[in-house]
Amino acid sequence: MTIKGKAYIAGAFEHPTRLAKDKSVAQLHAESAAGALRDAGLTKDDVDGYFCAGDAPGLGPLGMADYMNLKLKHLDSTDVGGCSYISHVSHAAQAIAMGKCKVALITLAGRPRSEGHSGATPRMRGADAPDTQWEFPLGIATVNAYAMVAARHMYEFGTTSEQLAWVKVAASHHAQHNPHAMLRDVVTVEQVVNSPLIATPLHRLDCCVVSDGGGALVVVHPDIAKTLKRPMIKVLGAGESMKGQMGGAVDLTYSAAVRSGPMAFSEAGVKPSDIKYASIYDSFTITVVVQLEDLGFCEKGKGGAFVADGNLISGVGKLPFNTDGGGLCNNHPANRGGITKVIEAVRQARGEAHPAVQVKNADLVLAHGTGGLLGSRHGGATLILERE
Amino acid sequence: MAGKERAIPAPGVNPETEVFWNAAKEGKFLLRSCDDCGKSHWYPRAVCPHCLSEKTSWHEHKGGGTIYSVSVMARAPEVYAVAYVTLDGGPTMMTNIVDCDFSTLKIGQKVKLVFKPTQGEGAPPFPMFTPA
Numbered sequence: 001m002t003i004k005g006k007a008y009i010a011g012a013f014e015h016p017t018r019l020a021k022d023k024s025v026a027q028l029h030a031e032s033a034a035g036a037l038r039d040a041g042l043t044k045d046d047v048d049g050y051f052c053a054g055d056a057p058g059l060g061p062l063g064m065a066d067y068m069n070l071k072l073k074h075l076d077s078t079d080v081g082g083c084s085y086i087s088h089v090s091h092a093a094q095a096i097a098m099g100k101c102k103v104a105l106i107t108l109a110g111r112p113r114s115e116g117h118s119g120a121t122p123r124m125r126g127a128d129a130p131d132t133q134w135e136f137p138l139g140i141a142t143v144n145a146y147a148m149v150a151a152r153h154m155y156e157f158g159t160t161s162e163q164l165a166w167v168k169v170a171a172s173h174h175a176q177h178n179p180h181a182m183l184r185d186v187v188t189v190e191q192v193v194n195s196p197l198i199a200t201p202l203h204r205l206d207c208c209v210v211s212d213g214g215g216a217l218v219v220v221h222p223d224i225a226k227t228l229k230r231p232m233i234k235v236l237g238a239g240e241s242m243k244g245q246m247g248g249a250v251d252l253t254y255s256a257a258v259r260s261g262p263m264a265f266s267e268a269g270v271k272p273s274d275i276k277y278a279s280i281y282d283s284f285t286i287t288v289v290v291q292l293e294d295l296g297f298c299e300k301g302k303g304g305a306f307v308a309d310g311n312l313i314s315g316v317g318k319l320p321f322n323t324d325g326g327g328l329c330n331n332h333p334a335n336r337g338g339i340t341k342v343i344e345a346v347r348q349a350r351g352e353a354h355p356a357v358q359v360k361n362a363d364l365v366l367a368h369g370t371g372g373l374l375g376s377r378h379g380g381a382t383l384i385l386e387r388e
Numbered sequence: 389m390a391g392k393e394r395a396i397p398a399p400g401v402n403p404e405t406e407v408f409w410n411a412a413k414e415g416k417f418l419l420r421s422c423d424d425c426g427k428s429h430w431y432p433r434a435v436c437p438h439c440l441s442e443k444t445s446w447h448e449h450k451g452g453g454t455i456y457s458v459s460v461m462a463r464a465p466e467v468y469a470v471a472y473v474t475l476d477g478g479p480t481m482m483t484n485i486v487d488c489d490f491s492t493l494k495i496g497q498k499v500k501l502v503f504k505p506t507q508g509e510g511a512p513p514f515p516m517f518t519p520a
């Protein structure tokens with residue numbers, strides 16, 4: 001059993017807002033859904049599967065499914081943080097392959113910018129979560145959890161702040177062409193390493209933006225994909241996993257991508273060097289370096305050297321990444337960057353990215369994300385797509 | 389020395405963990421280890437995360453360790469350091485490094501346990517570390 005070729009991404013939509021003081025979260029979900037269905041050439045009544053995660057207001061998928069008045073045969077609200085929506089594409093393909101639904105809608109939306117939620121504030125992830133009493137009092141936030149990964153990576157492999165900065169520099173080169181991006185100025189390595197230290201060794205410009213917004217995807221059965229006027233973007237392979245503290249055998253040098261990546265590549269029947277474009281979750285610069293290593297784009301420990309000197313810049317380097325500007329410059333709606341990773345990968349595969357950053361013949365693309373905290377416990381999801 | 393200290397929220401004690409926190413009030417640092425596989429673990433659980441055995445028990449640990457990783461929240465209202473500390477002969481635990489010059493902290497540095505008070509009447513102190 002495989003999902004290879006059993007489903008296609010027919011609709012993808014990124015909400016243009018980055019500051020939505022005048023909208024509700026439910027409204028942003030629904031507007032994103034409408035955008036993705038329009039993009040696919042489908043309507044609400046075609047939807048028979050719905051997927052969302054913890055950003056959706058209400059009990060699991062029920063609140064938003066009822067808001068949009070969907071008639072469903074399949075529901076899934078798997079929440080593994082910011083990469084949930086990458087998993088949802090895989091789950092939608094599984095459901096479609098099993099005959100449970102034919103048109104699956106995935107939505108994400110949130111207003112962390114309007115509501116003042118950033119990654120520097122410790123956040124309780126459920127008072128009854130087994131780790132909460134041991135970690136919440138320590139002031140563990142998003143940024144210092146990732147910063148501990150960066151500190152260890154530097155200690156073990158000699159990775160430098162300048163190398164990490166190249167990730168941001170590459171994202172900024174792409175964001176200059178995106179009229180919706182929050183940060184459109186091209187930055188230099190010097191600007192990144194001279195920006196204020198937030199959580200050592202991470203600087204302000206090592207961190208992603210905080211933005212309001214949303215996004216949606218429509219995953220369909222091959223029979224439906226053939227009737228639509230959009231390019232055929234096939235789900236080729238997927239993998240998902242998680243990694244935690246392993247009972248105290250903590251190892252911050254690698255991520256769940258060491259498991260999700262090989263599963264996705266094996267299912268797709270391709271290897272990292274075949275990939276023409278990669279969307280890599282960039283909550284922080286270090287996130288990209290660790291994931292690239294774990295996905296096999298370079299050797300473990302060599303990620304710093306791999307990302308340096310513009311290697312991630314479209315038209316310049318070997319592996320064009322996050323050509324929308326990513327979470328570092330463009331958008332990080334709901335503090336969850338998974339869906340925008342898939343959306344830009346779909347744009348690239350369709351040949352609909354901005355002409356200045358469109359990768360030539362991007363017929364094989366990858367999206368990978370990390371959810372939760374790389375420094376404590378996190379999900380990982382990998383998706384490989386092919387244009388037919 | 390550091391500036392103004394961060395107020396530490398009290399841990400949410402539950403029946404599975406109250407022995408640990410009661411011992412902490414007496415200045416004792418307990419580790420949970422498995423009677424079946426013999427391994428200790430962190431954070432403490434009634435069920436062993438290495439083999440899922442329900443036969444686990446508390447043992448006192450002297451509180452020595454080494455910094456595995458550390459990050460200083462440089463722009464927080466009260467600067468503080470989160471860290472992972474690998475306990476001598478034991479697991480690696482998330483903690484804070486306190487009572488020190490944060491700019492001198494290094495991975496590989498030896499540290500020793502210090503219990504720091506948490507907020508609230510009768511709340512247990514939290515196990516943290518300071519350079520040895």
Ligand SMILES: [Zn+2]
Nearest residue numbers: 422425436439
């Ligand atoms: Zn055991």
